[in-house]
Amino acid sequence: MSASAERGGTRRVDAQRNRERILQVARELVRGPGELKLNAVAKACGIGQGTLYRHFPTREDLLAEVYRREMDELVAAAPHLLATHGPLDALAAWFDRVAAYARVKRDVFAAVEAATWRDLAAHGLGPIGEAVELLLAAGRSAGDVRADAEARDVIVLIGWLSRLDDAELDARGPRLLSILIDGLRANRP
Incomplete structure (x- = not known):
């Protein structure tokens, strides 16, 4: 699926699942001590940083x-x-x-x-x-x-x-x- 199709709202199932997981983990980590680090979110989600940055630059x-x-x-x-x-x-x-x-x-x-x-x-x-x-x-x-x-x-x-x-x-x-x-x-x- 192209990046433009993904931005248009027709995300692949795995991409949507990754996005939901990123948001869930970020919500949990923002409550923790210290600054929210994107690499910590990616690690907790079990995804690469590139995947995280595609969803949230x-x-x-x-x-x-x-x-x-x-x-x-x-x-x-x-x-x-x-x-x-x-x-x-x-x-x-x-x-x-x-x-x-x-x-x-x-x-x-x-x-x-x-x-x-x-x-x-x-x-x-x-x-x-x-x-x-x-x-x-x-x-x-x-x-x-x-x-x-x-x-x-x-x-x-x-x-x-x-x-x-x-x-x-x-x-x-x-x-x-x-x-x-x-x-x-x-x-x-």
Whole structure:
């Protein structure tokens, strides 16, 4: 298959499998100590560096895709959670996923250049805001979420998660997100 066909979205099965494995390993390694090294990703995947560079020419390209993938999964979870939970429970379950997303966001943003960071932040705000609004709107319709709750407010309040280290996020994150859910409730006791 030609390089142009691969870029066009019709990757060979083995190439797609390599790409998925690279992203999975990079997500795991970005959480580790020190700087993410591309040769460590290639070695952990059991592939050559040339294969890695065909998929991700730079470290920033790889990290940006790790972040985008994490954000896309977070956004896609909102409608699924609404289909399987009541609105307020869906929002609470989504917040659990936000905590994991915040860890990846923090680690990726710490590893990329400032210009890449600004591009990634701008990319995430729209889709995440839409997911939050979907969850809030369902809650408002059901009478579970207060009428004045806005997606931007929630984003500002959950933004602190990416600033916490893992120990603090583990210790305080669930309680703080529970407090946020309680603050979003309509007809609080």
